[in-house]
Amino acid sequence: MGIVKALKGDTGGQVMLAVLLVVTLVVPVLNLAVPETSFWHVSTYTVTLLGKYLTYALLAVAVDLVWGYLGILSLGHGAFFALGGYAMGMYLMRQIGDRGVYGDPILPDFMVFLNWKELPWFWNGFDMFWFAALMAILVPGVLAYVFGYLAFRSRVTGVYLSIITQALTYALMLAFFRNEMGFGGNNGLTDFKELLGFDLQSDGTRAGLFMASAAALALGYLACRMIVTSRLGRVAVAIRDAESRTRFIGYRVERVKVAIFAFSAMLAGVAGALYVPQVGIINPGEFSPLNSIELVIWVAVGGRATLYGAVVGALMVNYGKSTFTAMFPEAWLFALGALFVLVTLLLPRGIAGWLPARRAG
Amino acid sequence: MILAGMTWWGTAAAGALEEALPGLADRAFPAKQQAVQALAATGDSRALPILEALLAGDLYTREAADPPLVLARPSAAGLRLSDPLTGVDLGEVERATVKKIPLNNALRTALRGGIAALTLSSPDPAVRSRAAKDLMRDPSPESVTALRARLEQEQDAAVRTTLVLAVAVADLRVGTPEARLAAVATLEGSLYPEARNGLTTLIANETDADVKAAAERALTAIDARLTWNARAETLFFGLSLGSVLVLAAIGLAITFGVMGVINMAHGELMMLGAYTTYLVQQALPGWVDYSLFVAIPAAFIVSGLFGIAIERTVIRFLYGRPLETLLATFGISLILQQLVRTTISAQNVAVENPSWMSGSLQINPALALTYNRLYILAFALLVFVALLLILKRTALGLQVRAVSQNRAMARAMGVRSARVDALTFGLGAGIAGVAGVALSQLTNVGPNMGQAYIIDSFMVVVFGGVGNLWGTLIGGMTLGVANKFMEPWAGAVLAKILVLVFIILFIQKRPRGLFPQRGRAADG
Amino acid sequence: MGGQVERWQYLNPGKTLAETLDISHTTLLYVEGVTVSFDGFRALNDLSFYVDVGELRCVIGPNGAGKTTMMDVITGKTRPDAGYVFFGQSINLLELDEPRIAQAGIGRKFQKPTVFEQHQVYENLELAMAGDKRVWPTLTARLSGAQRDRIDEVLGIIGLRDHAWRPAGALSHGQKQWLEIGMLLMQDPLLLLVDEPVAGMTHQEMDRTAELLLSLEGKHSVVVVEHDMDFVRSIAKRVTVLHQGSVLAEGSMDEVQHDPRVVEVYLGE
Numbered sequence A: 001m002g003i004v005k006a007l008k009g010d011t012g013g014q015v016m017l018a019v020l021l022v023v024t025l026v027v028p029v030l031n032l033a034v035p036e037t038s039f040w041h042v043s044t045y046t047v048t049l050l051g052k053y054l055t056y057a058l059l060a061v062a063v064d065l066v067w068g069y070l071g072i073l074s075l076g077h078g079a080f081f082a083l084g085g086y087a088m089g090m091y092l093m094r095q096i097g098d099r100g101v102y103g104d105p106i107l108p109d110f111m112v113f114l115n116w117k118e119l120p121w122f123w124n125g126f127d128m129f130w131f132a133a134l135m136a137i138l139v140p141g142v143l144a145y146v147f148g149y150l151a152f153r154s155r156v157t158g159v160y161l162s163i164i165t166q167a168l169t170y171a172l173m174l175a176f177f178r179n180e181m182g183f184g185g186n187n188g189l190t191d192f193k194e195l196l197g198f199d200l201q202s203d204g205t206r207a208g209l210f211m212a213s214a215a216a217l218a219l220g221y222l223a224c225r226m227i228v229t230s231r232l233g234r235v236a237v238a239i240r241d242a243e244s245r246t247r248f249i250g251y252r253v254e255r256v257k258v259a260i261f262a263f264s265a266m267l268a269g270v271a272g273a274l275y276v277p278q279v280g281i282i283n284p285g286e287f288s289p290l291n292s293i294e295l296v297i298w299v300a301v302g303g304r305a306t307l308y309g310a311v312v313g314a315l316m317v318n319y320g321k322s323t324f325t326a327m328f329p330e331a332w333l334f335a336l337g338a339l340f341v342l343v344t345l346l347l348p349r350g351i352a353g354w355l356p357a358r359r360a361g
Numbered sequence B: 001m002i003l004a005g006m007t008w009w010g011t012a013a014a015g016a017l018e019e020a021l022p023g024l025a026d027r028a029f030p031a032k033q034q035a036v037q038a039l040a041a042t043g044d045s046r047a048l049p050i051l052e053a054l055l056a057g058d059l060y061t062r063e064a065a066d067p068p069l070v071l072a073r074p075s076a077a078g079l080r081l082s083d084p085l086t087g088v089d090l091g092e093v094e095r096a097t098v099k100k101i102p103l104n105n106a107l108r109t110a111l112r113g114g115i116a117a118l119t120l121s122s123p124d125p126a127v128r129s130r131a132a133k134d135l136m137r138d139p140s141p142e143s144v145t146a147l148r149a150r151l152e153q154e155q156d157a158a159v160r161t162t163l164v165l166a167v168a169v170a171d172l173r174v175g176t177p178e179a180r181l182a183a184v185a186t187l188e189g190s191l192y193p194e195a196r197n198g199l200t201t202l203i204a205n206e207t208d209a210d211v212k213a214a215a216e217r218a219l220t221a222i223d224a225r226l227t228w229n230a231r232a233e234t235l236f237f238g239l240s241l242g243s244v245l246v247l248a249a250i251g252l253a254i255t256f257g258v259m260g261v262i263n264m265a266h267g268e269l270m271m272l273g274a275y276t277t278y279l280v281q282q283a284l285p286g287w288v289d290y291s292l293f294v295a296i297p298a299a300f301i302v303s304g305l306f307g308i309a310i311e312r313t314v315i316r317f318l319y320g321r322p323l324e325t326l327l328a329t330f331g332i333s334l335i336l337q338q339l340v341r342t343t344i345s346a347q348n349v350a351v352e353n354p355s356w357m358s359g360s361l362q363i364n365p366a367l368a369l370t371y372n373r374l375y376i377l378a379f380a381l382l383v384f385v386a387l388l389l390i391l392k393r394t395a396l397g398l399q400v401r402a403v404s405q406n407r408a409m410a411r412a413m414g415v416r417s418a419r420v421d422a423l424t425f426g427l428g429a430g431i432a433g434v435a436g437v438a439l440s441q442l443t444n445v446g447p448n449m450g451q452a453y454i455i456d457s458f459m460v461v462v463f464g465g466v467g468n469l470w471g472t473l474i475g476g477m478t479l480g481v482a483n484k485f486m487e488p489w490a491g492a493v494l495a496k497i498l499v500l501v502f503i504i505l506f507i508q509k510r511p512r513g514l515f516p517q518r519g520r521a522a523d524g
Numbered sequence C: 001m002g003g004q005v006e007r008w009q010y011l012n013p014g015k016t017l018a019e020t021l022d023i024s025h026t027t028l029l030y031v032e033g034v035t036v037s038f039d040g041f042r043a044l045n046d047l048s049f050y051v052d053v054g055e056l057r058c059v060i061g062p063n064g065a066g067k068t069t070m071m072d073v074i075t076g077k078t079r080p081d082a083g084y085v086f087f088g089q090s091i092n093l094l095e096l097d098e099p100r101i102a103q104a105g106i107g108r109k110f111q112k113p114t115v116f117e118q119h120q121v122y123e124n125l126e127l128a129m130a131g132d133k134r135v136w137p138t139l140t141a142r143l144s145g146a147q148r149d150r151i152d153e154v155l156g157i158i159g160l161r162d163h164a165w166r167p168a169g170a171l172s173h174g175q176k177q178w179l180e181i182g183m184l185l186m187q188d189p190l191l192l193l194v195d196e197p198v199a200g201m202t203h204q205e206m207d208r209t210a211e212l213l214l215s216l217e218g219k220h221s222v223v224v225v226e227h228d229m230d231f232v233r234s235i236a237k238r239v240t241v242l243h244q245g246s247v248l249a250e251g252s253m254d255e256v257q258h259d260p261r262v263v264e265v266y267l268g269e
């Protein structure tokens, strides 16, 4: 019922979800059941790549929620993604047990290497999946809540806010690079073995992660649709277009902002948590400001304030990046740079802007 | 004695030298030691190379030949000999035919003292200073005497300071309790490391309670002064970092203040300035000392033109959409980075420092300010003042201020805001280029160098307040100094993080920065 | 807020907070000794101004007199340097921010009409509607039948029924004015602050606005700022004249029109 209402009039979203459903059902079959020699076989590499793209798409949806509907251009969503990833990485690290190079049953290799004697307190609990999963959502959410509370309360908006979010992810990057932080420093967390007892290298696990990513994307998308079609969503757009006016009709603007911002950060955290087991590593580079700003362009390419546009943009740009860097590794930054310029200049409404049947505005 | 040597140079003293010289060939160490002291006492400048040769193991004796003492240097056939007094070449011999004069520790000490006493009377003040310092390292009663004697006739103020210090340090080690007490008094507050070392050693070994107490007091005083010097040094480093931040931020402050747009390619425009410096140096090899004077205007023009091009082709279509401008200029920054990578090199390039920028200004023995940082500090202030004058005194400045306060009104008054925008952007970009020249003298020049600055310089602008150059200056300096003062106890990375956190908290209290722009336009 | 009170007392020696509060119970809004300065320029200068329950009050004054600034102070947009603003006997407006003031029952129409341009007219009214405006209730809010009826009624009052599903950005200037008035009605506030409601309206529309404002009288307190003297005359019982940030005269339209100081301000110099 709620789902039907949330998707009413959202042709793009309906098509996107339908395609997603088909792909989610077909790809694992083509990977697991079709013999490798067949033309129809989909390699595990492709499955993992697709799974990775889907987590990016979820991240893009999270960004579109705050940028498209609330007018907050966050240049720090990569940080929430990375935090979710680290939470999952810590769980995977502890699952290694004594199979690490140093064979310590408790301490991850990098701690043995640093001569640490016991597990830092904040690593406790991460041997349990449910705890790690909770943290992957809560840590980004709480950080976004605190940060948003401070920023929105003092009415920091526009480019100010953007740069401050960038500073946030930059500061976290610097912090996570430090060995003393206890997150593996430069090298981050890697050499994972298994997740919930499933071997991370096996085809079945990969397909399962792919399907989980697709499910997360679909659920995240629907949740965001429900928000934007609710009155709260209309208040968000009101804030985006005339923030001060919204205050004068009685809405606590900063609360609306902080709530949606924190929710968006949690989605990003989920995306990060699904990303890490598929790529097998998480390191401080994920916090780099470049990552965060790059994902904004996915949304811009797809079309802001449409949600499905964010999915399309994330998939297209990343597919483009994979093929482009394979063919002309030198030229990727030129292409990315040009993409930024051209999309903002010529395609302000993104690809979704080409499609008809969009409400006036 | 020394006085005499100075007066009848080469005549009366010559005799004394010749008289003492054979003693060096004596088999007994005490005799050799006496000869060394006698030679030193002659004050004859010819004695110095002989003693130095002896210390270096280059002085030999030979049987049945004149002179019996010879200088020997290794050569193809064995050793090449010369007369230590006249320097006359005495031909090559095999090693076995001469015998090296053996040394022991006592003799070495005597030699060093002798050499120092002799150099103390050198006509070159720098040599005398160095000799005084050598003497205090390993003082003997004799060297104290030599130092005192020298002090009485020394005219050069700098050498006198060193001599006073040397006498005191030497007294600490070998003087009577009274002399030690006096020496402690002299050393109180001295910043020379030797003074502090001398006092520390004294405190460890002193038996006389009064002297010990005085020494401890003096040491505390020295440490207090050293702390202050360390603070001054940190302050200097902070101001130096601040000057870089100001240089980086001030161009950004102009474009942001006037046009309300964030130029994310600002760091890359700085990078272009740094690369211009590099290219100018490549084009003018051998002119490193002057190349900066070419590079500064060149960088201003190169970056300025790039800036105008960016404004005309991209930014002008995005006015009123600051977030899009941010993204587009970020794209431009990627393109510029890659451009440098492909056309010049992906590696860092070597930019040379002109000779007049190397070295340092010695404020006192514990505090030296490097010239390159000093020059860049001065340069930043210069750029700041120049910019202030441009904005206050020129027609462009008036128009820029008008547009920044009320774009629509300025346009109605006939200000061609498009032209003003382009020129303002060019000005901001040009200043970024000039900042790049300064940076090339401090850090590595590479394609990524600009990235590190965008966040920092934006923080300066946010902290100082948009649309106010003074805010940028004070904001930059404050952040620079704060950063450097936090570094010792927090570490560089943590200090940076703390500064970021501080700014986030700061804008809670003052969302518009230290020096907010006023008026209705600012209400946004 | 102690600081505010003390500062205020310094400006009004001999009076205590309790005494000030203990005025007639029919008064809804107290603005006492309010001073606002921008860079040394006093936009409001020791302004005192009171509005009774159910009263319709007109405020006139030359450009720059401080009329809009007074509304800014009441609605929490501008913080005064000195003075005292109370809503009823007990609500200190200077302690509240804009949304709380709105929730306390003060609605405002801006001089420059500001509506949510991307939203449809209907949605604009829905957003303005009185109700629980906290985050969670807003997320789960559904329009009840009574609420739909109310929106429909207001659409009728402001004459925008045919435009209900158009984006507000597409409306004409006058229609935006009406929409803003409609949003004000949806808020159902105790006190309406209406800044230049008829600018850009035809005579007919002006008459309708006058009618509407008069119909509110009694149930709501209304403060109207307007330059159009005919319009003011058509609705005003009591008129306050602001000049250089303070009250110059107050009384019926006839009284103030014949006040020599008012004449001088409007005609003189």
Ligand SMILES: Nc1ncnc2c1ncn2[C@@H]1O[C@H](COP(=O)(O)OP(=O)(O)OP(=O)(O)O)[C@@H](O)[C@H]1O
Binding pocket: B518, B519, B520, B523, C038, C042, C043, C061, C062, C063, C064, C065, C066, C067, C068, C069, C070, C111
């Ligand atoms: N934010 C501000 N910064 C600086 N000056 C301001 C600000 N707001 C108002 N002013 C000044 O305060 C004075 C009063 O302004 P206000 O808008 O209250 O006048 P008004 O009576 O509403 O005039 P009008 O009839 O033209 O609307 C004006 O001189 C104005 O320039």
Ligand SMILES: [Mg+2]
Binding pocket: C067, C068, C069, C111, C195
């Ligand atoms: Mg007004």
